[in-house]
Amino acid sequence: MAEARRLAIDVEGLNKSFGDKRVVKDLTIKVEEGRITGFLGPNGSGKTTTLRMICGLLTPDSGSGTCLGLDILKDARRIKRQTGYMTQKFSLYDDLTIAENLMFTARVYGLDRRRERVRDALEQLGLTQRRDQAAGTLSGGWKQRLALAACVLHEPKLLLLDEPTAGVDPKARRAFWDEIHALAGEGMTVMVSTHYMDEAERCHDIAYIAYGELIARGTAEEVIAQSKLATFRVEGPGADRLAREIGARPGVEMAAPFGMALHVSGPDRGALEAAIAPWRKPPLVWTEIEPTLEDVFIHLMNRSKDNW
Amino acid sequence: MFSSTRIFAVMVKEFTQLSRDRLTYAMILLLPIVQLMLFGYAINANPKHLPVAVMVQDHGPLARSVLQAMTNTGYFDIVEEATSSRELDHALESGKAQFTVTIPPDFSRKVVRGPDPSGLNGAPKGAQVLVEADASDPASTGPALAALSGLAQTALVHDLKGPLQPRQANQPFEVVLHARYNPENVSAYNIVPGLLGVVLSMTLVMMTALGMTRELERGTMEGLLATPVRPIEVMIGKLLPYIGIGLIQTVVILTLARVLFHVPFEGGWLALALGTALFIVGSLALGFLISTAAKSQLQAMQASFFYLLPSILLSGFAFPFRGMPAWAQAIGTILPVTHFLRVIRGALLKGLGTGESWPSLAALSAFVLVVTGLAMARYRTTLD
Structure with missing residues (x-):
């Protein structure tokens, strides 16, 4: 590029x-x-x-x-x-009004057409009616x-x-x-x-x-994509309650309930699959999913703490 | 190079915030009035070792005994031997001496001869010692004057013997007292102008010290620093409204001083105006300096008190300056209030102008320069 x-x-x-x-x-x-x-x-x-x-x-x-x-x-x-x-x-x-705060900013930056700018800003905000209200009360x-x-x-x-x-x-x-x-x-x-x-x-x-x-x-x-994180979603009776048990297995980095389902992820796909193998049977339904950004961030956070 | 728009911006903001703060109104107007009523009559003391300038025109042993007796009271220290009445006046005016004593050339002769019984040349005139007192601070002169009046009876007990023994019967000489500047010995004359210094320090130092730290504490400082506003612009803009407040307080106190306490206004208007202006600006700059060092409003408050207490106690406001030990006088001399009090008391009670008050005015100017410089150097445009 x-x-x-x-x-x-x-x-x-x-x-x-x-x-x-x-x-x-x-x-x-x-x-x-x-x-x-x-x-x-x-x-x-x-x-x-x-x-x-x-x-x-x-x-x-x-x-x-x-x-x-x-x-x-x-x-x-x-x-x-x-x-x-x-x-x-x-x-x-807090103790200046909305309009006064904007006017102060306009003056400090030495702007021209100050009244106009403040009026436009108030209008854009939809605060023209409340221009004389103290900012602290918003x-x-x-x-x-x-x-x-x-x-x-x-x-x-x-x-x-x-x-x-x-x-x-x-x-x-x-x-x-x-x-x-x-x-x-x-x-x-x-x-x-x-x-x-x-x-x-x-x-x-x-x-x-x-x-x-x-x-x-x-x-x-x-x-x-860079995180190379593998994630599975488990659904079925009691799936959300397995978080602690599965989360404790080696190879599982996190197991977090999402409503009735559970997200399980780990950085090494092989190790993760080995870890979850005992539960990979009915009535639980496992599907591999794309990790969410949140999964990735928690993963990144854990990893950088390990290096700390 | 700074922008008046930005100064104006800060100033208007400060004014608006002040006008929303009712407690501040109370502080601006009530503080001077309440203090005036509280301190108007409350303070007294008994200082000793007051400086005296003498002019001895009679070199006989009797004159020496009188001076010795004066010194023995413990109230008087002879600091100057003058040879002319002009020198004496100057010593009193400049504050170098609090009393002057004149022993006229015919003193011994008149003591020995006694009052003229014939009554010629008007009333019978015996020997006299002339004492002039700077009574602008009656608290400090009162006890000394009381000691003086007993002097006539006792001073010459050892000298008048033998044939002169009968001369002891009546007072052998007369102490003629002349109180200058505050002849009625009204305490309020001294306290009330002094109060101006105390009230200005209290409001101005504390308000500015708190004003800046408040911005730091509320987080508005970060927003202010993110704008292109310069430190000097913030300082000027923030301090201008307080200069107005200082002037209002000055007018309130001086008016009350005149109307309620009938303090004389002898003159020295230029010295008064200059002194007040310098003192207001200096106090504000000091508040600003405190605010650059304090991390919270509580700290700013504590630092202000650290300055205010000695300002009240050691400046000559609460206790007569000359009544304090040397080390306390040394601290007092560093405090701007001390010099401000000298200027304002000098002007109101003695009519002293810039010519006489220049040492104190110079001290105040030095204070303004040093503190403003320090405050500027310490103000940061970053949050480091």
């Missing part, structure tokens, strides 16, 4: 420690312009730290690279101008949409979202993702960290990070 697009993020060998804890290790990542990249990994894996280094909020201990063609070490201010960063915690002012979903609107008010080229939908209901999440796709459609590059698998599947591609290291990269299909 030819390198058709330019890179919005191109960083190499990033390292960051807090005290003696090394949070990010030799991280190298490239993100093409106009793509939505899902940034996944367990809690404390260094996702937030990486996003902060890319947008200039943290200085890497070592490493180099560019963001939007600008040096992440020297041009932090210019990067900030063209980047929207939505923090994990709501970072607008529900979680609305807060996230408002934060997103504030982030893109200055029309950034790169949008970094740190777990933007944590604690937001499914309908609001879907609306949020529709907006992200619309923004990407206009050419914005988006990097979004998340724990939700359905959200990972809505990304163009995925970067999986664990314990500060990038361990999987590509589209969802590619990441699943």
Whole structure:
């Protein structure tokens, strides 16, 4: 595949420690312009730290690279101008109104036509009627949409979202993702960290990070294929109750109930089949299935913990 | 190079947040009033070893005995021997001496001869010792003056013997007291202007210290840092509204001082304005500096108190500065409040202008520069 697009993020060998804890290790990542990249990994894996280094909020201990063609070490201010960063915690002012928060952002970025922009943003959000309501009184979903609107008010080229939908209901999440796709459609590059698998599947591609290291990269299909994980689905009376018993067998990495069924997977197909052989008889029905992204991530997490 | 739009953005934001916070309103207006009522009359002390400038025009043994007796009371230390009344005035005005003592040339002669019984030249005039006191802080001069008035009876007991024995019967000389700057010895005259310094420190240092840490704690700092706003812009924008608050408090206190406590306003308006401006800016910068070091609002609060307590206790507000031991005076000299109090008391009670108050004004300027520099150097545009 030819390198058709330019890179919005191109960083190499990033390292960051807090005290003696090394949070990010030799991280190298490239993100093409106009793509939505899902940034996944367990809690404390260094996702937030990486996003902060890319947008200039943290200085890497070592490493180099560019963001939007600008040096992440020297041009932090210019990067900030063209980047929207939505923090994990709501970072607008609770005691200012919705309109005041947007106006503040517009002023801080030194935008022209501020009134117009704020009015348009409010209209797009559907918050024109509630413009004078304190931002702190909004529900979680609305807060996230408002934060997103504030982030893109200055029309950034790169949008970094740190777990933007944590604690937001499914309908609001879907609306949020529709907006992200619309923004990407206009050419914005988006990097979004998340724990939700359905959200990972809505990304163009995925970067999986664990314990500060990038361990999987590509589209969802590619990441699943790379894992070489074999998975079976068992159905039948009492299948879901076999999880503990089967999970304890060597060669089985995980056995997780899904409703009345059980998913059993392991990295070595032969060993897995040997392990499940005693139960492979009626009334249980076994079918080999494609592992889900979640299966793959748990597998990756287990594997990187073993190397830790 | 900074952008006024961004400063304006931060300022408007800060103003709006302030206007939503009712507790802040209470603090801005009630704090000065409550404190004024509380401290208006409450504080007193008994300092010793107050500096005295003397002018001795009579070199006889009697004059020396009077000075010796004064020193023996423990209230007075002679710090200067002046040769002219101008030098004496200057010592009093500059605060180098809290008292001046003049022993006129005919002192010994008049003691020996006694008051003129003939009553010629008006009332009978005996020997006199002239004492002028800087009474702007009555708490510190009162006990000393009381000690002085007993002096006439006892000072010359050992000198007036033999043929002079009868001269002891009546007071052999008279101590003529002249209280300058606050002749009625009203404590409030001293406390009330001092309160301005304390109230400004309390509100301004604490509010700015908390203001920045609040952003850190609530997570809004991360959002602010992700924007292109510069540290100096944040600082100016955040501090401007508080300068307004400081000015409001100054007006409230000075008005109450005038209306309720009848504090004299002798002049020195330029020194007063300069001192107040420097002190407000310095206090704000200090609050900002604290906020760059504190990790939570609680820490910011503790650090503010760490600064406020000595500011109240060692600045000459709560206790007369000269009544404190040397080490406490040394700490007091580092505190900006001490210098602010000198400027404002000097202006209101003595009418001192920039010419006389420049050492304190210079100290305040140095404070502003150092603290602002430190605050700028410590403010980070990253979360490192």
